[in-house]
Amino acid sequence: MNDLNTRSDSWARTNVKNTLRLGYWTAAWLITMALASFGPVFIWQSNKLLTGLAILFNLGVGFGMIMANKRHLKGLDELQQKIQLEAMALSLGVGLVVGLCYSSLDISNLISFDAEISHLVILMGLTYFAGVLVSHRKYQ
Template sequence: MTTSDSTNSPASRRGARALFVLFAWTAGWVLTLAFARFGPNWWGSEGAVLTWFAVALNIAVGIGWIVAYAWFLRALDELQRRIQVDAMAAALGVGVVGGCATGALISAELLVLDAPAAIAAVVVAMAVGYLVTIAAGTVRYR
């Protein structure tokens, strides 16, 4: 099989479609999160119903994002799936260990962060851990 044959295979097209769908759900989730987070600044405290709606919309789109990610994983070949699972394990570990360490430092008043900043820091650390592990796995298995 030539390279052009493998890039046009049904499995390759399915994987590309799953990646596009995952990207769309990810972008939708990020946009609804921004709407839920920053929307109250626009409509003020009188817009509690709008805030509840924005958060509910974010949760609904987040569920769609999770389903899209599962679909994406099923569309991958075994090696790509292994790289993804390794990256998910690293991200979970960074989140749990980093989150607990951050919480302990905040409780001991050795780190001054409010809850949103602490959560954002842990999420960013998880994302970086995930991306670094994807890159390392891709280099390792190629």
């Protein structure tokens, strides 16, 4: 029984640790993204060196977040990995198809506003979220 508790504790604890680590990296990435976006306007008055460094720092932290996400996914069990795979596949597919379609609409001036990358990020985030919810329900 003690062996079981230790084993399951260790599996669950590793998962919690991986999730927390991913949360910290994501928060750090968002903060460095905000720094790279707003720093040139509000803090260092468009100094190119500082702006470049902030962007490089954001890129580095972004790679850290990717590695944390990879570790988090590897720590999940096989059903959880399948749920994540289905949600990410949906998000990637929708992002690619709708993103290119949106860009075509912008290029051909069929829409009156510019196609912003942030719109695509929001769409992919919402699609991923919906994909996770639907898959969770499917396997309940």
